[in-house]
Amino acid sequence: MxxxxxxxxxxxxxxxxxxxxxxxxxxxxxxxxxxxxxxxxxxxxxxxxxxxxxxxxASAATSALPSPAPSASATPVPAAPTATASAVAGVKTFTFPDGHLSFSYPSVWSVRLVGSPGNAAKLRGVQAVVADATGNELASVTSSTSASNASGPVARTVLDTAPVPGLKDVDGEQLAFGFAFDSLADQSDFHMSVRKQRDFAPAVADSGSAYVSFANGGAEAKVLFGSPAFASVDAAKAWMTTEQYSQLKRLLLTLKYS
Known part of the structure; x- marks a missing residue:
């Protein structure tokens, strides 16, 4: 190669x-x-x-942190108005012209004043007549009157009674609401009113008076019954289970003097 x-x-x-x-x-x-x-x-x-x-x-942790509180200089937000106690309870309060005696009643009821406010100074009486929503007159409260305190023997059956909170007469005696049946010498009747507490004591023998005394004169607070009011005590007891009875009882128990 x-x-x-x-x-x-x-x-x-x-x-x-x-x-x-x-x-x-x-x-x-x-x-x-x-x-x-x-x-x-x-x-x-x-x-x-x-x-x-x-x-x-990290984002979740950041969102979980509380929001910063508003500074003190922030404009305050006014609170929403609240309903008054009278509106919530569905009641109104009536006060006599001289400003002493008052009571509360269902807001759908009405009060009609009888007598001039000037009558109070003369002890001629000023009357407040209470009627229900249909106009039926159910109760009467009279202030500044010179009514008699006459009383007499009685056989009284007390069906219901309770002291009126904080209400005493001019002598400092406790007053009470009561619903009772009286057997007198010549008649028998039912009454529902505010009287001295002892007038509704068990086995009371003296009728007492339907009027009580305050510094501005005599007063009377009672339910207006027809005649006869009830056919029997049992009929009266049946009425005690009604709403009307409860409303009238509450009215009398709200009686105040200032």
Whole structure:
């Protein structure tokens, strides 16, 4: 073999080896690229999710913090008006012109004043007549009168009684509400009124007076009954279970003097 042929063979071998080396390098770079662009990116994704969860937790923690209190210089908001006690309870209060005697009654009822306010100074009496929503007159309260305190023997059956809170006569004696049936020498009747408490004591023998005395004169508070009021004591007891009875009892128990 001549020298030229040897050199040519060597050159071809070197060229072939170089070509094979370049091919191997190219194939290795592609696989690395797949690793970097595929699983590596998927591995990085949880890191982003953790970052998002942390941000969510931080946001929740921030929203859970209490709102800052308003500054002292903030304009106060007025409170909403509230209903008065009379409106809530459904009652009204009537006070006599001289400002002393008063009582409460259902708001759907009415009060009619009889007599001039000037009568009070002359002890001629000023009367408040109470009627229900239909106009039926049920009760009467009279103030500033010079009525008699006459009394007499009686056989009294007390059906109901209770002291009027804080109400005493001019002598300091406790007054009470009472519903009773009286048997007198010549008649029998029912009465529901405010009198001295002892007038409704068990086995009372003296009728007492329907009038009580205050510093501004005599007063009378009573329920207006027809004649006869009831056919029997049992009929009266049946009436005591009605709403009307409860309303009239409450009216008498609200009597006040100031």
């Amino acid at each position: 001549n020298r030229n042929n040897v050199f040519l063979s060597l050159a071809l071998a070197v060229a072939l080896a170089a070509a094979l080396g370049l091919s191997a390098c190219a194939a290795g770079g592609q696989r690395a690229g797949e690793t970097a662009s595929g699983p590596a990116r998927e591995t990085a994704a949880p890191a982003q999710q953790e970052s998002g969860a942390a941000a969510t937790t």
